[in-house]
Amino acid sequence: MKKIAAxxxxxxxxxxxxxxxxxxxxxxxxFPSLTAPAPAPAAKAPAGPIPADPAQAFAAGLAAYEKNxxxxxxxxxxxxxxxxxxxxxxxxFGNTCFQAADYGGAVLHYxxxxxxxxxxxxxxxxxxxxxxxxxxxxxxxxxxxxxxGLLSLNTWAGLATLAxxxxxxxxxxxxxxxxxxxxxxxxxxxAAIIALSTGIGYWxxxxxVHDGVVLHADTAVQLSPTANSPAIGLVQSGEVAQxxxxxxxxxxxxxxxxxxxxxxAANFSPVWN
Amino acid sequence: xxxxxxQLSFLRFAAGLALCVLAxATASAQDATATSGFNPTEVGVxxxxxxxxxxxxxxxxxxxxxxxxxxxxxxVVGTSSGNSIKIVNxxxxxxxxxxxxxxxxxxxxxTMPAFTVTVNGKTLTVPAATLKVTDQPTQAKVSAGGRGSxxxxxxxxxxxxxxxxxDIYVGEKLPxxxxxxxxxxxxxxxxxxxxxxxxSFERVELTGKPSQYDVPVNGQRYGAATWHSALTSIKSxxxxxxxxxxxxxxxxxxxxxxxxxAILMGSIPNMFAQQQSLSLVSTPLDLNVLPLPDExxxxxxxxxxxxxxxxxxxxxxxxxxxxxxxxxxITVNGQGNxxxxxAPSLDLGTLWRTYxxxxxxxxxxxxxxxxxxxxxxxxxxxSDSITTLPVVQFNYFDPDKKTYVEQPTxxxxxxxxxxxxxxxxxxxxxxxxxxxxxxKPELVGLHLDPGTxxxxxxxxxxASPYFWGAQAVPAVLFATLVITRRRQLRLENDPLYxxxxxxxxxxxxxLARARSAAAQGHAAEFYSVAQRALxxxxxxxxxxxxxxxxxxxFDAHLAKSGASSDVRQQAREIFEAGDALRFGGFTxxxxxxxxxxxxxxxxxxxxxDRA
Numbered sequence: 001m002k003k004i005a006a007x008x009x010x011x012x013x014x015x016x017x018x019x020x021x022x023x024x025x026x027x028x029x030x031f032p033s034l035t036a037p038a039p040a041p042a043a044k045a046p047a048g049p050i051p052a053d054p055a056q057a058f059a060a061g062l063a064a065y066e067k068n069x070x071x072x073x074x075x076x077x078x079x080x081x082x083x084x085x086x087x088x089x090x091x092x093f094g095n096t097c098f099q100a101a102d103y104g105g106a107v108l109h110y111x112x113x114x115x116x117x118x119x120x121x122x123x124x125x126x127x128x129x130x131x132x133x134x135x136x137x138x139x140x141x142x143x144x145x146x147x148x149g150l151l152s153l154n155t156w157a158g159l160a161t162l163a164x165x166x167x168x169x170x171x172x173x174x175x176x177x178x179x180x181x182x183x184x185x186x187x188x189x190x191a192a193i194i195a196l197s198t199g200i201g202y203w204x205x206x207x208x209v210h211d212g213v214v215l216h217a218d219t220a221v222q223l224s225p226t227a228n229s230p231a232i233g234l235v236q237s238g239e240v241a242q243x244x245x246x247x248x249x250x251x252x253x254x255x256x257x258x259x260x261x262x263x264x265a266a267n268f269s270p271v272w273n
Numbered sequence: 274x275x276x277x278x279x280q281l282s283f284l285r286f287a288a289g290l291a292l293c294v295l296a297x298a299t300a301s302a303q304d305a306t307a308t309s310g311f312n313p314t315e316v317g318v319x320x321x322x323x324x325x326x327x328x329x330x331x332x333x334x335x336x337x338x339x340x341x342x343x344x345x346x347x348x349v350v351g352t353s354s355g356n357s358i359k360i361v362n363x364x365x366x367x368x369x370x371x372x373x374x375x376x377x378x379x380x381x382x383x384t385m386p387a388f389t390v391t392v393n394g395k396t397l398t399v400p401a402a403t404l405k406v407t408d409q410p411t412q413a414k415v416s417a418g419g420r421g422s423x424x425x426x427x428x429x430x431x432x433x434x435x436x437x438x439x440d441i442y443v444g445e446k447l448p449x450x451x452x453x454x455x456x457x458x459x460x461x462x463x464x465x466x467x468x469x470x471x472x473s474f475e476r477v478e479l480t481g482k483p484s485q486y487d488v489p490v491n492g493q494r495y496g497a498a499t500w501h502s503a504l505t506s507i508k509s510x511x512x513x514x515x516x517x518x519x520x521x522x523x524x525x526x527x528x529x530x531x532x533x534x535a536i537l538m539g540s541i542p543n544m545f546a547q548q549q550s551l552s553l554v555s556t557p558l559d560l561n562v563l564p565l566p567d568e569x570x571x572x573x574x575x576x577x578x579x580x581x582x583x584x585x586x587x588x589x590x591x592x593x594x595x596x597x598x599x600x601x602x603i604t605v606n607g608q609g610n611x612x613x614x615x616a617p618s619l620d621l622g623t624l625w626r627t628y629x630x631x632x633x634x635x636x637x638x639x640x641x642x643x644x645x646x647x648x649x650x651x652x653x654x655x656s657d658s659i660t661t662l663p664v665v666q667f668n669y670f671d672p673d674k675k676t677y678v679e680q681p682t683x684x685x686x687x688x689x690x691x692x693x694x695x696x697x698x699x700x701x702x703x704x705x706x707x708x709x710x711x712x713k714p715e716l717v718g719l720h721l722d723p724g725t726x727x728x729x730x731x732x733x734x735x736a737s738p739y740f741w742g743a744q745a746v747p748a749v750l751f752a753t754l755v756i757t758r759r760r761q762l763r764l765e766n767d768p769l770y771x772x773x774x775x776x777x778x779x780x781x782x783x784l785a786r787a788r789s790a791a792a793q794g795h796a797a798e799f800y801s802v803a804q805r806a807l808x809x810x811x812x813x814x815x816x817x818x819x820x821x822x823x824x825x826x827f828d829a830h831l832a833k834s835g836a837s838s839d840v841r842q843q844a845r846e847i848f849e850a851g852d853a854l855r856f857g858g859f860t861x862x863x864x865x866x867x868x869x870x871x872x873x874x875x876x877x878x879x880x881x882d883r884a
Contacts, residue, residue: 085727086725087720095717116727157740168751169747169751172751176762
């Protein structure tokens with residue numbers, strides 16, 4: 001039984017190691033679903049046939065990007081995204097949007113890339129650059145947000161669950177099996193701390209599950225989801241807002257400064273689905 | 274019955290009748306007539322026209338009765354009525370006037386068909402009338418009262434919106450005066466939500482109480498109320514804006530040509546006031562919304578449009594210390610779109626650390642056009658080589674000069690003491706919200722490896738039933754470990770419990786063996802095992818060995834434990850049959866064995882259950 005408990009703790013500790021997360025980040029099952037086919041703002045139909053294989057569309061998009069044909073690259077990356085997703089695809093898609101001066105789209109795809117690979121330094125740097133290009137004043141992330149960004153949401157969920165079970169086992173089993181000494185108590189406390197901290201990490205990361213990105217400048221935030229509804233203000237390309245509801249081609253959002261209203265779906269895209 | 278609502282008219286009619294009788298007027302024998310028509314005959318969509326029905330009857334007349342036909346697409350939004358009694362050369366006649374405010378939501382031609390009314394038992398036909406509704410509003414004109422004088426533009430009541438200029442920039446906040454003007458005999462009051470017809474502007478609110486005053490119109494003093502609001506455009510291009518103000522207008526509805534009624538009205542005017550619901554549409558406001566020019570636009574444009582001034586930055590002290598944060602405060606005064614004015618950027622370089630500034634706005638008017646906005650930056654010097662306070666790069670767009678205005682503050686000399694030993698902070702390479710050309714990163718290139726494709730996109734684990742299903746594994750394992758261990762501990766610590774479990778197990782085992790022996794006709798083995806089964810079952814709450822019990826001890830135990838005499842008798846028979854077999858040559862046949870096996874099973878079960 002001691003071996004079982006030790007194995008659980010070792011696994012939990014190994015799972016929280018940053019290197020493990022870094023290595024396994026793009027692997028399947030490490031993050032929640034994304035919006036399947038991106039709205040592809042201003043993505044034109046690719047000139048020529050669309051490769052059925054997303055890897056081929058990815059390669060064709062790279063080639064178009066290298067030729068500075070950003071419209072074609074966006075169309076190909078969009079086509080690939082409609083079939084499958086990967087962190088490099090979203091990252092390259094973001095670069096293409098950036099080169100096409102579509103900073104809202106760039107922010108969206110960098111955020112998606114970071115959802116798949118939360119600590120990709122290239123995505124982080126280009127995201128900061130895209131946000132700076134929108135002239136938005138973005139508050140520095142809090143310590144909690146930095147902490148939450150260390151791992152993907154599903155990794156947080158898995159670790160918190162594992163550590164929670166470990167803490168439960170170690171809280172009850174040593175007494176029943178008469179494991180004496182300080183070691184079981186230390187293991188139990190360690191598991192409880194890991195469970196608590198990973199739970200906080202999950203909670204903080206979950207705050208951004210409903211985030212979405214404004215795609216176009218001077219997007220009106222309207223009182224109601226109708227074309228004739230008066231606007232209560234404007235949001236700018238690249239701004240992140242929380243998605244609360246969807247109705248008739250409009251998203252109900254809460255903006256970063258707390259305004260509540262509806263934006264047209266053509267001007268806004270959730271990061272998550 | 275629409276006409277039945279006009280009790281006030283009937284009161285006036287009764288008063289007129291009384292005066293008429295006093296005057297000793299006589300009736301003539303002329304026929305009754307009915308007329309109808311729209312006023313105006315052409316309106317825009319959602320504008321209000323007035324459908325007038327007049328019924329004239331010679332002599333004394335009762336109130337006409339009839340139903341107004343319903344016309345699809347034409348809504349009746351208000352009603353009023355009146356009557357007058359005329360005596361000309363001793364001949365009396367009565368005119369009834371009914372007014373219906375109607376409004377259409379779609380363009381087209383609407384015809385109010387002919388219909389009949391009944392007056393004094395006679396049936397009159399009201400002729401048909403036609404109203405044309407166009408796409409475009411005709412003019413911001415709604416007639417209230419419909420009789421008597423109008424304003425210079427032909428209105429009894431009107432709404433105008435007046436900005437200081439008609440060229441406006443996207444995002445600019447412009448004062449807007451909304452003025453309601455009405456004839457002095459009208460008493461308008463707001464009766465609903467104030468709306469606008471153009472989404473290219475932020476919603477205009479009627480804030481605060483309006484200023485009320487009188488204005489001369491055609492030599493007559495009209496009442497006026499002005500709301501001071503603000504207009505902000507969010508889309509460039511030529512724009513037309515109209516406002517709609519729902520009103521409830523009280524009108525005295527004086528029958529001016531009738532002196533008798535006028536006398537009566539003059540004595541108690543409020544008693545006969547009529548109320549009419551109106552949706553008053555303002556005069557169209559044509560605006561030219563301009564985008565902010567790209568030329569000369571500062572890279573760190575604050576978004577301010579208006580006329581602003583910035584006060585010199587203030588610090589609690591000019592003697593700073595490395596690593597100790599201080600609050601830098603700047604104040605912007607003036608007029609403009611303070612709600613969009615963002616914090617000016619600081620030219621900090623790498624020797625300072627800063628955080629997101631706090632904002633505080635103090636409005637000096639109801640609409641927040643004039644005011645004062647304060648920004649507080651928490652900054653921290655990172656080097657004792659700093660000699661001046663960072664320059665605040667304030668700028669805004671002046672819509673009057675049509676150019677960007679930059680007002681950088683002057684550097685303020687300061688002294689920075691070094692941090693105490695061991696407390697020097699590490700300078701940051703770059704500040705997140707401070708653009709610095711030298712430190713500006715470049716776009717990192719493409720990722721050539723597509724990575725791991727995921728299709729279909731994976732789900733959030735906590736939303737997956739498989740995730741929650743998988744939690745059953747550790748839960749079941751935990752429960753198994755706990756239950757098993759607790760049972761094990763009880764067996765160790767509770768000998769009676771352990772004995773009971775063992776006795777039950779042994780009794781069941783012996784019973785099975787006895788059944789087998791009986792089936793095979795092995796009488797000796799059957800009775801031997803049967804006795805053992807009974808001993809185990811009956812003594813499961815005793816710690817001493819059951820096989821050592823004599824029959825007397827066994828029976829005494831049964832009696833002590835409350836077993837019935839029948840049970841004891843059956844047990845005795847099995848014990849005695851076994852002894853007879855062993856010592857007396859008893860040879861039971863197969864039927865006896867089967868019957869004994871059945872009795873044994875019942876007996877063992879009863880003994881086990883009793884325990």
